[in-house]
Amino acid sequence: MVAALALAAAISLPAWGDASTMRILVEFIALLVLAQMWNLLAGYAGLVSIGQQAYVGLGGYALIVLADDFGANPFLAVPLAGLVTAALALPTAAIVFRFRGGYFAVGTWAIAEVYRLLIANTAALGRGSGRTLKAVFPLTRESREVTTYLLALAVGVAALVGVYLVLRSRHGLGLMAIRDSEPGSETLGIDVFRTKLAVYVAVAFGTGVTGALVYLNLLRISPDAAFSINWTAYPIFIAVIGGLGTLEGPLVGAALFFLVREGLSDHGAWYMILLGSLAVGVMLVYPHGLWGLVTSRWDVRLFPVQRRVRLDGGGADP
Amino acid sequence: MSFLRVRRLSAFYGSFQALFDVSLEASEGETVAVIGANGAGKTTCLRAIAGVLPVPAAAVCLAGDPVGGRPAHELVGRGVVMVPEGRRIFPSLTVEENLLVGAYRSRPGPWTLARVYDLFPILAARRRQPGPNLSGGEQQMLAIGRGLMANPRLLLLDEISLGLAPLIVRDLYRALRTIAGEGTTTLVVDQDVSQIMELAQRVYCLRKGAVSLEGRPAELTRARLAAAYFGV
Amino acid sequence: MPWVDTVLQGLLLGGLYALFATGLSLIFGVMRIVNLAHGDLSILAAFLAVVAVETLGLGAFAALVLVVPLMAALGYGLQMLVLNRLLGRGILPPILVTFGLSIIVQNTLLEIFSADSRRLDPGGIETASVSLGGQLAVGWFPLITLAVAVAILAGLQLLIGRLSLGRAFRATSDDQETAELMGIDNRRLYGLAMALSLAIVAVAGVFLGIRTTFTFASGPDRLLFAFEAVIIGGLGSLWGTLVGGAVLGIAQTVGARVSPGWGILTGHLVFLAVLLLRPQGLFAKARRVA
Numbered sequence: 001m002v003a004a005l006a007l008a009a010a011i012s013l014p015a016w017g018d019a020s021t022m023r024i025l026v027e028f029i030a031l032l033v034l035a036q037m038w039n040l041l042a043g044y045a046g047l048v049s050i051g052q053q054a055y056v057g058l059g060g061y062a063l064i065v066l067a068d069d070f071g072a073n074p075f076l077a078v079p080l081a082g083l084v085t086a087a088l089a090l091p092t093a094a095i096v097f098r099f100r101g102g103y104f105a106v107g108t109w110a111i112a113e114v115y116r117l118l119i120a121n122t123a124a125l126g127r128g129s130g131r132t133l134k135a136v137f138p139l140t141r142e143s144r145e146v147t148t149y150l151l152a153l154a155v156g157v158a159a160l161v162g163v164y165l166v167l168r169s170r171h172g173l174g175l176m177a178i179r180d181s182e183p184g185s186e187t188l189g190i191d192v193f194r195t196k197l198a199v200y201v202a203v204a205f206g207t208g209v210t211g212a213l214v215y216l217n218l219l220r221i222s223p224d225a226a227f228s229i230n231w232t233a234y235p236i237f238i239a240v241i242g243g244l245g246t247l248e249g250p251l252v253g254a255a256l257f258f259l260v261r262e263g264l265s266d267h268g269a270w271y272m273i274l275l276g277s278l279a280v281g282v283m284l285v286y287p288h289g290l291w292g293l294v295t296s297r298w299d300v301r302l303f304p305v306q307r308r309v310r311l312d313g314g315g316a317d318p
Numbered sequence: 319m320s321f322l323r324v325r326r327l328s329a330f331y332g333s334f335q336a337l338f339d340v341s342l343e344a345s346e347g348e349t350v351a352v353i354g355a356n357g358a359g360k361t362t363c364l365r366a367i368a369g370v371l372p373v374p375a376a377a378v379c380l381a382g383d384p385v386g387g388r389p390a391h392e393l394v395g396r397g398v399v400m401v402p403e404g405r406r407i408f409p410s411l412t413v414e415e416n417l418l419v420g421a422y423r424s425r426p427g428p429w430t431l432a433r434v435y436d437l438f439p440i441l442a443a444r445r446r447q448p449g450p451n452l453s454g455g456e457q458q459m460l461a462i463g464r465g466l467m468a469n470p471r472l473l474l475l476d477e478i479s480l481g482l483a484p485l486i487v488r489d490l491y492r493a494l495r496t497i498a499g500e501g502t503t504t505l506v507v508d509q510d511v512s513q514i515m516e517l518a519q520r521v522y523c524l525r526k527g528a529v530s531l532e533g534r535p536a537e538l539t540r541a542r543l544a545a546a547y548f549g550v
Numbered sequence: 551m552p553w554v555d556t557v558l559q560g561l562l563l564g565g566l567y568a569l570f571a572t573g574l575s576l577i578f579g580v581m582r583i584v585n586l587a588h589g590d591l592s593i594l595a596a597f598l599a600v601v602a603v604e605t606l607g608l609g610a611f612a613a614l615v616l617v618v619p620l621m622a623a624l625g626y627g628l629q630m631l632v633l634n635r636l637l638g639r640g641i642l643p644p645i646l647v648t649f650g651l652s653i654i655v656q657n658t659l660l661e662i663f664s665a666d667s668r669r670l671d672p673g674g675i676e677t678a679s680v681s682l683g684g685q686l687a688v689g690w691f692p693l694i695t696l697a698v699a700v701a702i703l704a705g706l707q708l709l710i711g712r713l714s715l716g717r718a719f720r721a722t723s724d725d726q727e728t729a730e731l732m733g734i735d736n737r738r739l740y741g742l743a744m745a746l747s748l749a750i751v752a753v754a755g756v757f758l759g760i761r762t763t764f765t766f767a768s769g770p771d772r773l774l775f776a777f778e779a780v781i782i783g784g785l786g787s788l789w790g791t792l793v794g795g796a797v798l799g800i801a802q803t804v805g806a807r808v809s810p811g812w813g814i815l816t817g818h819l820v821f822l823a824v825l826l827l828r829p830q831g832l833f834a835k836a837r838r839v840a
Contacts, residue, residue: 048646110774279646409724422732
């Protein structure tokens with residue numbers, strides 16, 4: 001009920017809100033989706049990646065290439081960029097899946113760096129200074145901003161619904177089984193490798209779409225910005241502080257994130273220190289995050305996924 | 319006064335109760351046997367004494383001191399040494415290194431590398447080989463030797479005959495007799511009842527986590543044992 | 551012979567990389583943790599050295615005497631107070647916590663030292679060079695770095711192979727539960743391992759700071775290079791780490807010679823090639839893969 005109201009308000013925003021609010025919301029949605037994606041990957045599939053910025057950057061660059069160089073409609077190019085990113089995720093997975101655990105994490109980071117450096121050394125992609133999205137120039141500023149905003153809303157809702165459906169589905173159960181015990185789930189006939197790969201590629205798609213969306217919003221891309229570690233750090237902190245392994249967690253985390261950022265906006269480094277400390281604190285003291293705190297007091301669940309997962313590996317309870 | 323006193327010990331694995339009010343005693347220098355069917359709780363009992371399982375402090379007393387629940391590594395410092403089920407040799411270490419690691423706590427006492435090699439000459443012959451190269455029986459000797467290197471006051475032996483040929487088991491028990499002869503208080507858990515009955519001064523039988531029988535081996539008939547063991 | 555010179559430079563650079571890599575692989579070997587803050591902590595050490603030099607007037611090398619024990623203590627504290635609380639909770643918490651630490655350290659350094667790049671001045675030795683005959687010359691400092699790396703590796707090898715503590719490390723790495731039955735307190739042991747790791751990484755950080763300029767953001771690259779050196783060399787082999795560092799260093803210097811923007815990228819590509827063609831590394835001894 002609340003969700004429906006919120007959605008209605010959000011859709012009507014262009015009518016009564018201003019451009020900067022829309023821009024901020026696009027950013028909020030982008031980070032929220034990235035957090036959801038990372039949460040799906042790490043909190044459910046058990047794949048802890050710190051290289052998701054690779055797909056943000058690839059999505060952004062794919063957008064520009066598709067829209068400017070191949071003449072695609074810049075708004076349609078967003079999901080297309082996601083597809084390109086997903087395609088690139090396959091050979092990437094072939095490499096990083098050779099690792100496990102902590103080394104997997106560093107491996108994903110190494111790959112992101114490779115992508116960054118490759119792009120930074122490619123003339124056609126603007127080298128170190130990057131490129132500007134020109135395909136939107138014919139549009140009026142207002143129509144571009146509104147369309148971008150609505151597209152972002154669509155992406156946000158789609159991501160939320162998508163993750164929710166996946167988790168409620170058979171595949172979602174399989175995911176959680178793998179998370180709890182890989183050998184165990186293998187004996188049950190779950191193809192661990194393919195399930196993980198599918199999640200990894202799906203998340204890459206989502207991340208790529210988000211990257212494209214971000215740069216549709218910003219219009220200017222450069223390797224250092226597009227492949228910045230912050231595209232992984234922020235979603236991780238949001239997901240962890242909000243509550244790993246839950247759907248509502250990233251929502252709560254993103255809201256907190258933005259509050260902190262607005263509050264400390266003039267002290268760039270401090271808010272990273274605070275967020276980092278909060279994330280570390282959460283992992284040490286209360287791994288279920290803020291949302292976990294809420295559910296433990298009042299048994300609320302906005303998005304009931306059939307099995308509730310516990311972070312201590314203690315198994316699931318219905 | 320008993321050297322080891324276990325009093326009304328109840329132990330749990332999560333919500334599963336494995337021991338129900340188990341009490342047993344061992345005097346200094348005594349060899350006590352704990353027998354019972356699979357799953358009776360024998361290993362759980364040893365683990366509780368060794369400090370691997372959390373239990374109330376008063377449940378386990380060593381020379382009058384309540385030591386229940388203290389971590390295993392601390393208890394080793396007090397001379398409580400367990401030779402775990404399944405040998406658990408360190409694969410990255412050689413035979414000699416396995417023995418040396420047993421002496422990590424440098425407790426004073428009669429057992430040195432030389433004496434362990436005397437007791438188990440086969441280990442001396444294989445001292446530089448990686449632990450996993452040894453046969454099952456040799457690994458068991460290594461595990462026992464490793465435990466001895468800590469100069470235990472209380473030696474806990476968990477299922478040392480598991481998977482081994484009778485001939486080798488006899489050798490092991492001969493070594494145990496030597497060890498017991500040194501005056502080390504020993505608690506032996508094993509499925510091979512016959513050997514253990516010849517060695518021990520006192521026997522406890524566990525069934526379904528509770529003590530079903532206790533006494534001196536000479537006093538216990540086969541019939542009583544079978545009844546306590548199987549519950550028939 | 552410019553190429554020989556390049557390769558030589560790469561080899562010496564490898565010594566520095568090996569130092570970074572050793573701290574990382576020690577922790578992974580003993581505790582199965584990848585310390586994502588590894589690089590940033592080395593930069594922290596470099597900044598600490600800067601403080602020692604600026605406030606106490608110490609020389610860069612002399613600063614080591616202060617910085618190394620300080621970092622060792624920090625490592626012990628970090629393990630005992632923070633990382634030990636994550637034991638038995640799976641792979642996720644240590645990764646996330648060390649990642650968080652990485653971000654915290656970086657931003658704290660940014661706040662305290664601003665974004666300016668710094669360098670440690672060892673008083674002339676960084677420019678001195680020794681001739682190797684013909685037109686070949688190598689700097690004294692890279693040579694010293696390599697020598698120190700080899701010495702530390704040798705010392706570590708000795709510790710792990712011969713000393714009681716090293717046996718305890720190996721036993722705990724094999725079977726932590728049984729190691730406890732030997733009287734080994736794994737928490738304290740991990741603390742010591744982390745202290746050792748950070749001591750080594752402190753040396754690496756200070757040497758880096760002497761060799762080149764650094765900023766608050768220089769940490770992550772150190773972690774990556776350390777990681778790559780470990781993987782190229784092969785897990786479980788200390789000397790392999792040295793070779794891995796050398797291979798990486800040479801790849802980077804050769805690549806940079808071909809085209810300045812390609813130096814680091816070439817290193818990454820060589821790393822990927824090793825990963826694809828010989829995933830266990832050049833000298834793998836470990837029974838497990840990462």
